[in-house]
Amino acid sequence: MKKKIILLSGLATSLLLSGCLDVTEPQRMYYVDGLGIDYKDGQYEIYLQLINFSNVEKSETSNPQAVPAEVGQSKGKTLEEALFKLFRSIDQKVFWGHMTYIIFSEEAMKNKNAISVIDSVLRYRETRYQIWTYCTQDSIKDILLITPILNKSLTSSKLSTPLDTDDQETFVEPVNFRNLVIGLNEPNHEIGIPYVTINKNWETAEERGQDTALTGVGVLSKDGFKGFIKNDAARGTQWMHNRTHRGEITFKLGDNETDYLTTTLEKIKVDIKPLVKNDQVTFEVVVKLNATLNGFKTNVSEEEIKKQIIKEVKKEIRTTYEEALAKDIDIYRLSEHLYRKNVKVWKKLEQDGKIPLTPSSISKLEIDVNQVNSGRKTFTGTINE
Template sequence: MTKLYRKVILVLLSLGLLTGCWDGKTIEHMLYVSGLGIGYENEELVVYARFIELENVGKQEGGGGPSEDKPIWIAKGTGKTFDIATDDLYYTSQLPISWAHLGEIVITTEALKQDGIINEVMDVLNRYSETRSEVILHATKEELPLVAQGRPILGTSTWYSKVNNPYPVFRQFSLVRPITSRQYLIDQEEPGKVLDIPMLSLDKSKWQRGEEPHPTVEFGGSAFVYKGKFKGSLPVEEERGIRWMQEESQRVPLYLFNSKKDYASIVFTSPSVDITPEIKGEEVTVSVDVKVKGSIIENPFYQDEKTLEKDAEEEIKKQIKDTYKYALEKNIDVYQFAYHVYKKHPEKFKELGIEDKDWLKPETFENLNVQVSIVSSGKLKINK
């Protein structure tokens, strides 16, 4: 009996050691930030934090109603610096706040115009142990509370929205490549490299839920930043040339209109881009070669392959040149020609002081060659 008694005592003592952490917290006892909006008002930073409702993250299987019926919870903080503004959220928070699930940041152009603010934000994100390095960056011209009204569709969580995860839509319809906080920190150190931050706007006309308008966030152009300074922005219609100049583009549609009865649609994938700067004395010129392969999506007037290739080449050239012209009016190095000068002629880059002056001219972009190859006509022959 004595041995049995001792074994029982040992078992009871060992169970006492397995009771877990005394200060452990269950997931429902935390608040999880999924997105941040950063603005600038009355000489202070304003931060809007959007929180995840955990029941909306997983797949909904009956009960509770669709997530669009649930309100979006947003808290506002203000302060002289980004850290003070985020700490301001703690004064009214009812539970501890977790930053480990921060997925995206939207910063207003008004905030970007304040020199150094975006670098201040990146510094905090890079230092703080909870935040990840793959936070998606966006800019906007709209008021942040309005952007926050944009809702995902079909009951999906904001966690899986285009704002938090833009890559699936970018692979299907490539406009401006997404940028993360990690990529920003890397690229801002490169001489001559202008950062292109996708912009968001709010659309209230294209989607509806039942008979009610359903506001959604849409791509609204780009904001350009160099060394933490805002260089300007371009709307969507003025920056279509960027799609052909970024090798990350995976699927780019092109619509051809030669006359009222003569048109076609072609989808191109993964452009190959070669940028070659040349220096003669103090004059710098840049030549660009672009190669793309495409598949015909629409050809109702049975244009032949050579005609379509020629028309596509001319239209792509026009889009690339037009974007350069619009950007040049705002002194934006939209195709990062200065960075290519630095990579291929670093000594001349410093000698000519290219980093510190507006050196781009219309004639700087000297030569542009576009080569189009149609590799597929879909399920039909090209003339059928």
């Protein structure tokens, strides 16, 4: 009787264990970290970045000679066809659950090509809404092959973890797939995607290195691509939302052509109020912020600093707004502000989700500098002249 009980117990245990036989062991899979999408000659051209997790382990066990990643390339009439062609040259299962970002070329965002890709990626069961989204005019393959500074793991790169440097400067707001879908589905049906360039500011004793930099936005709408706003022309975007942690303003002091001051701006709070009069809509914008001085060449008053900060922030907000209007872009999502606060008027004025905007649509732009922290006890210089 005891033998029968032992036999039945062993049989039950083996049946329970057999449920794991179809699970692929982690070391027998390839892991996707980044995906690049281009569109040429009527075909999707994809770049699949497979990451080497041996460099993600503890430094005592990692292999410094290991290749950080490999990038595969394939073409197809659809994203799925291109991927299946690439699978033919891959010798282990590919896992998509760790994919952290996707990059679109300019051509891939035109003519609704990106919309098709977004839909395909989100329909797959292993992908998530936390995937970061970028665009570029540089070589996608070169971007995917860049190793972060000091040979850090690719999982620590700026593209994989854009929030890690957010407290240093929020020049461009990161956008994930969740933000992307919401932005395209709701008024104004446009969203600015961070624009990536290859940066060559770093080097070692042996060679000059490369890293990625976020230097603007590419604006995608549900109807296709609307254009890029880059470098200084994009600076106004950081002052027009509450998610900016930190930024800088540099301005000239007095009439001296070489006397400049840089201030750090923090605790940005933005209030946008739509005003309706005779079916005409204008917007009053109030931006509140704090400023910190890290160093300056000459004695300067707090009032003078506030005056210059207000002047420069206004200038940058206006410059970006007018640059966007020239491309028919509602860069500050003013249409959405009207939609949220007065949907009746929005329904009357909207055209495909957007309301007509002009340079004078921002009727009031007020910048309030709550406080200026000198970083010291006074606003006098450290060294006496």
